[in-house]
Amino acid sequence: MTKSRIAFDASKPLDFVAIGRLCIDLNANEINRPMEETVTFTKYVGGSPANICIGMSRLGQRTAFIGKVADDQMGRFITGYLDREGIETSGVTVDKTGAVTGLAFTEIKSPTDCSILMYRDNVADLKLEAGEVKEELIADAKLLLISGTALAQSPSREAVFQALDYAKRHGTAIAFDLDYRPYTWTSDEETAVYYNLAAEKCDIIIGTREEFDMMERLGGNPGRDDHITAAKWFHHSADIVIIKHGKDGSIAYTKDGASHRARSFPAKVVKTFGAGDSYAAGFLYGLMQGWEISASMEFGSAAACIVISSHSCSDAMPTAPQVHDYIERCLKGEINV
Ligand SMILES: Nc1ncnc2c1ncn2[C@@H]1O[C@H](COP(=O)(O)OP(=O)(O)OP(=O)(O)O)[C@@H](O)[C@H]1O
Numbered sequence: 001m002t003k004s005r006i007a008f009d010a011s012k013p014l015d016f017v018a019i020g021r022l023c024i025d026l027n028a029n030e031i032n033r034p035m036e037e038t039v040t041f042t043k044y045v046g047g048s049p050a051n052i053c054i055g056m057s058r059l060g061q062r063t064a065f066i067g068k069v070a071d072d073q074m075g076r077f078i079t080g081y082l083d084r085e086g087i088e089t090s091g092v093t094v095d096k097t098g099a100v101t102g103l104a105f106t107e108i109k110s111p112t113d114c115s116i117l118m119y120r121d122n123v124a125d126l127k128l129e130a131g132e133v134k135e136e137l138i139a140d141a142k143l144l145l146i147s148g149t150a151l152a153q154s155p156s157r158e159a160v161f162q163a164l165d166y167a168k169r170h171g172t173a174i175a176f177d178l179d180y181r182p183y184t185w186t187s188d189e190e191t192a193v194y195y196n197l198a199a200e201k202c203d204i205i206i207g208t209r210e211e212f213d214m215m216e217r218l219g220g221n222p223g224r225d226d227h228i229t230a231a232k233w234f235h236h237s238a239d240i241v242i243i244k245h246g247k248d249g250s251i252a253y254t255k256d257g258a259s260h261r262a263r264s265f266p267a268k269v270v271k272t273f274g275a276g277d278s279y280a281a282g283f284l285y286g287l288m289q290g291w292e293i294s295a296s297m298e299f300g301s302a303a304a305c306i307v308i309s310s311h312s313c314s315d316a317m318p319t320a321p322q323v324h325d326y327i328e329r330c331l332k333g334e335i336n337v
Pocket residue numbers: 208244245246247248249250263264265266267269272273274275276277279300301302304305308
């Protein structure tokens with residue numbers, strides 16, 4: 001049994017602030033068929049850090065977001081949704097250069113064969129500037145979440161490093177969800193370099209095996225060994241490194257040398273995307289409640305099942321009683337897949 005040694009400063013008024021992508025998900029209504037045959041979609045707020053922030057807010061955390069939206073109907077839809085979810089949006093600025101809102105069309109061919117078609121040219125979220133990152137929101141928060149896609153281009157890249165600097169200065173813990181989306185990056189080497197530079201500064205690093213492989217492409221772990229992957233970060237700022245393996249569960253390593261495995265729960269899967277975002281929200285929530293790492297991972301895994309059994313990511317983020325109830329029903333064998 002291990003608890004995290006990360007100190008969340010209880011005197012801070014905000015629990016959680018996320019920085020990065022605010023987008024639109026257009027999820028196929030006609031599921032179990034290819035995009036070519038899909039004609040209608042439902043619109044949701046999307047973008048991995050936005051989904052995680054919404055998840056934290058549903059779990060009862062006091063949250064804020066730092067990002068940039070387009071000066072259009074989609075941008076206003078996103079900000080309005082965050083406001084209604086109780087997320088502080090004073091750190092969300094509006095682009096004035098004519099940039100657009102990123103769109104993610106999801107294709108649900110089958111519960112296990114899902115993909116995302118992205119429209120991300122000239123997107124507003126990547127226009128966030130370092131000078132627009134509100135220092136007081138980060139100073140006031142117990143935990144900052146950064147997400148890899150925001151590192152893909154300037155000026156958003158510098159904005160993330162500015163946020164990391166504020167967090168270090170103000171004793172705000174930092175979590176990094178790797179959230180690697182290849183289409184916004186131009187070179188493999190550039191990707192690995194910036195991911196590694198950011199990860200060095202973070203207390204908690206969460207990613208899939210494939211995402212860590214991307215960071216290790218410059219060498220060091222040919223056997224793709226999870227333990228070797230995690231150990232590297234304990235020489236920097238990390239206290240917890242989590243490597244996710246989809247349906248096969250996840251493994252967390254801690255700086256004190258311990259490791260914890262979490263199995264996945266049964267789920268009636270509609271689509272797989274959103275698993276990572278809900279897992280992150282559930283896990284970070286548990287950690288911030290002072291729970292054991294294993295209990296936090298279990299909570300994240302159950303939150304993921306609720307989201308992958310639903311049509312959306314953001315809108316399906318569960319409340320804490322819903323997650324506890326899901327775990328209970330699994331333990332009683334009531335979820336039959
Ligand atoms: N098919 C599944 N059934 C049950 N649980 C799942 C399934 N897929 C994922 N999960 C749960 O969600 C967690 C995170 O999933 P995964 O490793 O796929 O992350 P990810 O690749 O970041 O997700 P995303 O598809 O959102 O990008 C897993 O550790 C597991 O607990």
